[in-house]
Amino acid sequence: MNCKHIKHMAALLLSGSMLLSAGGCLDLEEESAGGGRTESVPQATFEQSTITVTPTGETGTRLSASGDGTLTIDRRRRETVTPMGAEGTWTVFVYMCGSDLESEDGSGSEDLEEMQAAATGSNMRFVVQTGGAEEWSAGEVDPDRLDRFVICDGDMKKVGSEPGASMGDGSTLANFLAWGIASYPAANMGLVLWNHGSGSICGVCFDELYEDDSLSLPELGSALECVYPDMTDTFRFIGFDACLMATVETANMLVPHGDYMYASQDTEPGYGWDYTALGDYLGSHPETDGAALGKLVCDSYYDACVDCDSEEEATFSCTDLSRMDAFMQSWNETARQMYALTENPEQLAELVRGITGALNFGGNNKAEGYTNMVDAGCILENTRRLLPGAKDTLAALEACVTYCRNGERRQDATGLATYYPLCIQGSEELSVFRNVCISPWYLSFVDKIAYGADHEGMLEGYRKDLWMGEDSLFWSEDALETSDWSWAYWNRDQGISIGLPGEDGETHVEYDTEPYMDEDGSYMFQLSEESLWETDSVYNCLYMILEDERLLDLGADDDVYMDWDTGEVYDCFDGYWFALPDGQPLAAFIAERGEDYNIYAAPIILNGVDTNLRIRQDYDGYGYPDMTTTILGVWDGIDTDSGQAARTIRPLNKGDVIEPRYSAYDPESWEASTFVGSEFVYTGDPALEEFILPDGDYYYGFCINDIYGGETYTDYVIYNVEGEDVYYYE
Template sequence: MVIITAKRKGELMRKTSEKILRALLAVSVLATAVLSSGCLDDEEEISDSTASDNRQTSDGGNAESSEGSEGSDNKYDGSVTGSRASKLTFSGSDGISIARKQREAEKPMGEDGTQTVFVYMCGSDLESENGLASGDIEEMIAGSQSENVKFVIQTGGAGAWADTYGISAEKTQRYVVTGGEISLIEEKESVNMGKEDVLVDFLSWGIENYAAAKMGLIFWNHGGGSISGVCFDELNENDSLSLEEIDTALTSVYGKMTDKFAFIGFDACLMATVETANMLVPHADYMFASEETEPGYGWDYTEIAGFMESNPTADTAELGKTVADSFMASCEAIGAGGEATLSITDLSRIDELVKAVNDAAEEMNDISSDPALLANAVRSIYTVRAYGSNNDTEGYTNMVDLGSMIAATVSDDKADKVMSALEKAVVYNIYGEDKDGSTGLSTYYPFGVSGSTELATFGKVCVSPYYMTFVDRIAYGAQNGSTDGYSGEKTWLADGAVYWSDGDYSDYESNWEHYNNKTDNMGFCGDKSSVQIDVGPVLDDEGTFYFNVTDDTINNLASVNCSVYRVDEETGELIEFGVDQSTKVDFSSGLVEDNFSGQWYMIENNLIPMFIVEKNGNSSVYTSPIKLNGKETNLRIAMTQDGNAYDITALGTWDGVNENGESARSVVPLKEGDVIVPIFNTYDSEGNFAGKAEGDECTYSGDNMIEFVNLPAGDYRYSFVINDIYGNVCYTGFTVFTTDDDGNVFFTPEE
């Protein structure tokens, strides 16, 4: 850990009072032979990373500027044609080859010292509910005091805008911020900010009128990762820009530019993915983005503009470092630093990373033909750092740390090559203490898939044919209960298959149709389940509830949780308290036992629903569906166990992921006086979803009164929740358990 000097820490914490006030207010308030697209001597070294308390940083070591770099090992092919700027060709004997558009020479488009940042500002609810886009415009004005720095902004995608600058929700408007002032340049009828042609029009206009020696592009809004993309327009059913659409748009303006963008950044959640970085290689030198969700207030544009003003010739990586450090300082200022991440990626290093990932994924594909090895790999993936949410309550973002996943699944030599390539590509990586192990870039993994379209979308952007085959195998297993008979040799691994290019792959959605049939009903384990039960669930002589998995399906078992219910005396419906991890699993024998203590969670002396989100060592994160001041959301809760003692903390509320794949920005802390109403799922005796039931209302006192205590005396129901390695879930039959006034638990079989 690198020590922060007093001077450096002072720089990191410097904020304007207006910024902090706004932040605090905001807190309150995915083939055929041709696929449509991709599946697949330092000049200046970044200074040592900094770390303190809830800050952990990583420095990529050989940080090399891609601006004018002559030492790159990347091989480019200017003959790439079509709507996208990159092409990957697979050969079983020779691996992969990558071709990308490249100019014969890069030539700056403006006078020395001039800098333009194009901001594609899709306001959405971030603006209409909290005024956050307007707040960031204010920061740009405050920071850009000379005529050499310009922010060229297109606004749209929000139902309402703050009155500060006269921005209209009925119009799409274009502004220029420079010299400490903002000017409306033009406006037109409202358009869908989630459409690529709208992005093309803005960039074409901006490049024609405001080209500069250095140019950047920022996508401002919500992000959803490699599948749903960025910029969700709330005026147009939350339509968003996919990675393919962004690539197509940037390729459309490629011929109008004589130079790459110095950087393309995402002031949005979850966009620091290897798929995003790979797509951007022909278009920019660097990517600035976050693996995790971002707090609503996002980047500090006063600090960014100030750095640009003072350092017009600085390396873009140094600008990126300022973006990252000031972002972290903003998060720390309101106590959100532990959850924050931001990384700066040298895109000239991505080809080396893609090839290393493909080599590692070849090993993943090889071991996946062995059921036992596949099981071990998937179980390992479930333990590594993931981002956003991956549970039924909050929704699925399906993003996992790339380096951590590779390290957990392949041999050391393959993993080391990936980590080495990551360290070269990610030149600066900053993350909070709660995101320890983040390597700077994430990738897609199908923890839970909402439909075949999601997997089809990934096929367009996946960076490795072997990894695409691994994911496709999981989808095949989810539909068939086994991967027996699966082969990708005639599809994803066909000799000469081309990725990241124009074409059609619709015939290959058959493996994914299974995912169109997800329901809210409780799926009981049966003959078609991939995990079969040999004995049980039954009670042994000592009162332990257990079952045994059959020998031939043990390798399909990923994990087992438990679910607890109470019977509503009036309706007879089952009220679900949640899903917890109170089980013991022996993967060698297939024995699964309850480890239930008869305790559950309360806030302000009221029972609340709790669903496990993630577990890392002795620390776990849960989500609890609630109404907060009348609005449905989720309360995130952290629990750390030390022996028999528990430290439980309410992290705050998070709206999760909507049906469009749009991830809410970061967790908002509770405040004293907040009114909380727990929301419980209810089911009939057949396991069909019946509806929702509200618990008792309570007012948050500010004292963090969340406890893990004995359930009130009475009769309850307990079920094992079996998760298979393909992402399927099934519930065993119930047993009755009774608790008494002394906290004792007595299991009895249900008749």
């Protein structure tokens, strides 16, 4: 990337620092599940509501790999399909885990009102189970129990109430579905999982009453398998009114149980789905199919995002689950080609840069956390020059995704994401992925990259045979117990290191020219050819030296000059940094890189609560003479304990109180502490600028990110800012 500003430097020996201010209304005759006999469906009562089933762990899908990595897909399938109700009837089951979305914002209660506002007619009903929130705005809902409601044509009736249990437990979902299908069958049935979502690794439905326990993908598949014997047809759709659940791993788990998946690749606004539009459409179009309904859900969701000014990064897609097997076979063959490139360092580097440069979702930066969800189609598009099979696999993906709606910043989204370890934060992350990965060759590729991260880029000792052949550990229940393989790199945190001056980084980076300050006052280095092959990106890191000698982390940016042909890297530091209008610098970390914009995340305290300021910087032309910087809003990011992703960016309101939040480090022990700036009252103007930093000394260095997810930090140099001038120490 080119430098944003023109640097004015002079050599000077100075010192200085500056301390910042410290009942079912379906009364028509319905066809029974037995096929042929019709009878009226009885109104459920509290007495008959309890049905108990126990998930067995089976999901309806088994994947296995032959010795050469050929993928075998074994799914449970019905020989005959019989509708479970009269033609044109619909039941949409909503598994509403309220969590903080309800207890803080009342979003669940608002959606119950939307369902009541729908003109469903007598042929369509919502059947809802509530739970998972400390309190509910809707007075009919008991937060201490699992309440069940039927909403039909404006009428909402409580028809059941169960003892409290975790909505993040598969048995809770299985029991709701078993009861609902027995009590309210229809010719067409849909399922919506309502709550937070966090993609393929951490799943969906985080229950705040049970320490944010969530439904993993295997738990979800097992719950659906529980009710499979009681159904004579599949769900017309299985949807997620939750963030980040439109993934290939999710879709694979749903194939035996549904016709279509409706979900978002990215975060959702708190508003979520438009249930009035959904109910109205089914009320007036009872004959619709899953594809047409999916288009309606996509469009109405996007329209709702427009109404609340959150459409810029909106995504929503409708996936035909019947076409997933063809995509998975093609993806596996393309992943075989990915793995083959691990034998060629130069091509492997190009491949990984294509993957890490693909559109990704859910933060994926130091300030906000990582979900590691990357757009599958963008991966294929970015790497098709290297992978002969990418074109066919991309076509298979496009056949699966029958419809999608994307906002301005998500125009390249293709409808389904997949896992790639941009940064591994949780010690069990790779273990979880092994249980949901759709391809033995892709698992081998991802695992080999993780192995490389743990072995300083040395891949020679890696064994792919763990995932292939008769004794394959791919989707094996006892994989870790039966293998003599060392899983050390699976069982420890590999998150971003602090990267402080004096800390030892990775040792495998080699230089043709060691980092030094040239005569023009530019800090630079030149990578060796081998290290250049292993480099994914280079960022600059900045720390303010406080009066007590602590180091205040001001973040990381891509504002460096990088020559990918020669391996030369130069700093572009000019003393300017992101700041609030009152001049307080922000700890800004790059979160997203577009063709003509960057997105940054800056930790703040907003009205007394920790969150992250989202900042967009648009630029145009060489040297960026026409940059504009704008506050997009705030996003809480990824919970480091549960993996739960916050819903989408929230706008700031005039009068909000913002306090910049930083990490400060002791230079001797590297012990971290939190440093908070002064209060700034937001005026309602979202414009920001890069201001010259306060007078003082600053540590500046580079972070070299390698293709294995590792980081190496150069030595740091000291720059001094004095007024409009920037000096360096000889």
